[in-house]
Amino acid sequence: MPTDSTGITVSGLKFEYPNESFAIRVDSLVVMPGEAVAIVGPSGCGKSTLLRVMAGLLSPHAGRVQMGAHDVHSLSARALREFRLRSVGLVFQDFALLDYLTVEENVLLPVRLGGFDSESSVARAHELIGQLGIAVHTRRLTREISQGERQRVAIARALAHQPRFVFADEPTASLDAVRRDIVGSLLLDYARRESAPLILVTHDPALQQRFDRVVDFTELSA
Ligand code: ADP
Numbered sequence: 001m002p003t004d005s006t007g008i009t010v011s012g013l014k015f016e017y018p019n020e021s022f023a024i025r026v027d028s029l030v031v032m033p034g035e036a037v038a039i040v041g042p043s044g045c046g047k048s049t050l051l052r053v054m055a056g057l058l059s060p061h062a063g064r065v066q067m068g069a070h071d072v073h074s075l076s077a078r079a080l081r082e083f084r085l086r087s088v089g090l091v092f093q094d095f096a097l098l099d100y101l102t103v104e105e106n107v108l109l110p111v112r113l114g115g116f117d118s119e120s121s122v123a124r125a126h127e128l129i130g131q132l133g134i135a136v137h138t139r140r141l142t143r144e145i146s147q148g149e150r151q152r153v154a155i156a157r158a159l160a161h162q163p164r165f166v167f168a169d170e171p172t173a174s175l176d177a178v179r180r181d182i183v184g185s186l187l188l189d190y191a192r193r194e195s196a197p198l199i200l201v202t203h204d205p206a207l208q209q210r211f212d213r214v215v216d217f218t219e220l221s222a
Contacts, residue, residue: 041217
């Protein structure tokens with residue numbers, strides 16, 4: 001299937017956890033550059049698993065995830081790590097922050113691990129920290145701040161390296177209505193400005209409404 005050079009195409013995807021404990025199947029999902037897609041479905045149906053396979057963290061047993069020019073799962077382990085660090089922004093449901101690092105250090109982690117630390121990336125990290133209302137905590141350890149603040153650190157970290165593809169798993173779950181709105185706008189504006197596909201799992205109806213498309217996970221396998 002033809003894909004624009006910065007879109008995402010998933011085809012014939014099958015993934016199974018060890019011991020056949022749970023499996024997902026996605027026949028086809030195409031997300032265009034700059035398109036914002038919300039994935040919905042009952043708890044436990046496999047939405048987070050799909051995000052992890054798409055983002056290259058879990059390897060499928062069959063099928064392809066094409067992101068721009070890359071067939072993600074045919075890359076070597078090293079090339080995949082590099083691709084993820086450079087091109088993928090991922091907000092995990094449990095945030096996956098390093099509690100012994102400060103807010104600023106957590107946000108800059110992908111930039112530093114990827115070796116593309118620069119004045120502009122540091123400035124961008126600070127701008128995101130400010131936009132997300134956590135500037136006052138910049139030098140505090142993430143274990144010392146609230147759950148909602150930690151969620152916003154995870155969002156700043158996902159965007160600081162200007163990824164070409166953004167995935168977010170329930171990125172507003174710990175936030176009040178005002179913060180949910182700010183985070184939603186930040187992610188949507190980013191996707192449109194950078195022409196980055198944005199794929200987000202959310203139960204939040206107000207957020208779903210703002211997306212280009214809402215996809216029911218249970219309908220992805222015919
Ligand atoms: P959702 O995001 O839709 O709530 P998940 O993808 O988190 O669903 O989980 C789907 C199923 O996969 C659940 O039954 C969950 O228990 C199972 N699961 C999640 N992670 C693992 C794992 N690491 N090993 C085995 N099973 C898992």
